[in-house]
Amino acid sequence: MAKSVDVGELVDRARAGQPRAIGRLISLVEDAHPQLPEIAAALVPYAGHARIVGLTGPPGVGKSTTTAALISALRASGARVGVLAVDPSSPFSGGALLGDRIRMTEHATDSGVFIRSMATRGHLGGLAWASPQAIRVLDAAGFDVVLVETVGVGQSEVDVVSLADSTVVLLAPGMGDGIQAAKAGVLEIADVFVVNKADRDGADLVERDLRQMISLARREIRGPSWRQPIVRSVAPRGEGVDELVAALDKHRDWLAAHDEFAVRRQRRAESEVQAIAIERLRARFGDIRGAAGRSVLSTAAGRVAAGELDPYAAADQMIAALDG
């Protein structure tokens, strides 16, 4: 049994900006705590004010350095910044945790910054329902900007980041075949491109290839009339970071002018609600019992394994059992 939590008190303390309460709420999300419905209900009225910015890119592109520089720039303008590093839920780690690395920087003692890594190992599809809830914690806690970034490159991590209000895709020279290192999918999720390590050989080539990809692609791919800007940066020196902030501000203004904020928030909410509904149905599947007391799933799967039933017919039996 998970320990019972005083949700009202915890949410009050998180809203007062207490880092321990904020961290505890995110841990409860990670652990799929049974009181999550109550927690979500308590947070929903206070959420919806933060600007959600997603950051993704291939490993080694400089995501953590860029995030650290972005935090500095946002802090300089007075914004409180929450960072959620979506950790690859893989049994194989991919280097130091982003959050851990950033935490060691100058932001460690700044109370206007909260940085947290989140993993959902062992929950298939877990990121889809857990990430929006962790973002909601930071949003309700009053952070003006919530940066969500991937540590991994799995589809589910990238999906989550691309549900932000604005999504930044980072590329850099010297990553395999340059722009070839990014598949066509990045065009669909990027609102702003960053070519990091712009002082290195090959940065011009990456930018040129990127421009070509953008002009070849349909312009409307991320909504009408928005042209994805390309910002060049050298993140460790802070070069290009003001330009990135400016590009993000321009995108925010564009979202507001085209009613796209509402579209994106709707899309994010649909993704979250669907992920929660599917999680609940998944749990029910195992619980539905047939005539002999054995679960319907187990019986149907046994017939599939024996070659007597095809898996689609078995799935239809499951759904029929669910309906009544």
Next chain:
Amino acid sequence: MAKSVDVGELVDRARAGQPRAIGRLISLVEDAHPQLPEIAAALVPYAGHARIVGLTGPPGVGKSTTTAALISALRASGARVGVLAVDPSSPFSGGALLGDRIRMTEHATDSGVFIRSMATRGHLGGLAWASPQAIRVLDAAGFDVVLVETVGVGQSEVDVVSLADSTVVLLAPGMGDGIQAAKAGVLEIADVFVVNKADRDGADLVERDLRQMISLARREIRGPSWRQPIVRSVAPRGEGVDELVAALDKHRDWLAAHDEFAVRRQRRAESEVQAIAIERLRARFGDIRGAAGRSVLSTAAGRVAAGELDPYAAADQMIAALDG
């Protein structure tokens, strides 16, 4: 509209071992072709004979070289070998495709070997229903062994590979902090460990750390009485590959002696049936219309985005709408 397929004829040709028919069937799985239920029904009676071996490990550990060496060893014993390389469904590619690299080796002209990469980009949870179906194609086509390996390290890829009859986890020295590069999760999925690049400094350390991890963990983690062996290999020279084959044979005998084959096939079928059922429900969610003709999901999500409803209550509304 997807082009209609003569399923009976295609399955007959695949069962006769025609590579083009086998490849076409796997492409139809990748594309989520509407005739998949018919295809699965046609294949199920002929499947269930192949031995399914999963291979996974962190990037750079030598998975493709090990797979190539394993194919050679299995071919030498007369087995026909099908290989399915589960591609990371990420917008960021992680180097050359495994299947492409292997295909260029000595196995390219061997009709007893079929190698195929499979990606399911854009289908959230797609690997969970697509991989078992692609495996079934190779199984029904009469391959004695089906090797399933991950190119990526996302949870969903690793989940799929760990549903094999026998799962091989590869590690190697010089990958970050050695054994630290693998999180505790690998213990749960491995039936056989390979320490590859065993001629390098640090291989002893990796093996020692691994033995320690194994003895600390519960022995029964992968079933009663099976002790996960550690095989040392230098895959490019073929060293240790006979030992890997022997370890896999020993595990197969253990599975047979403990009725564990049936347990694993049942587990695999449950995972597949559940993934298909969830995919069908996901499609239905978007289709369920409320009073005003707007989808129930869209209406409920809109209220969540507006801060009027929490996502769990919204999910419950969805499920209620599904039921009746």
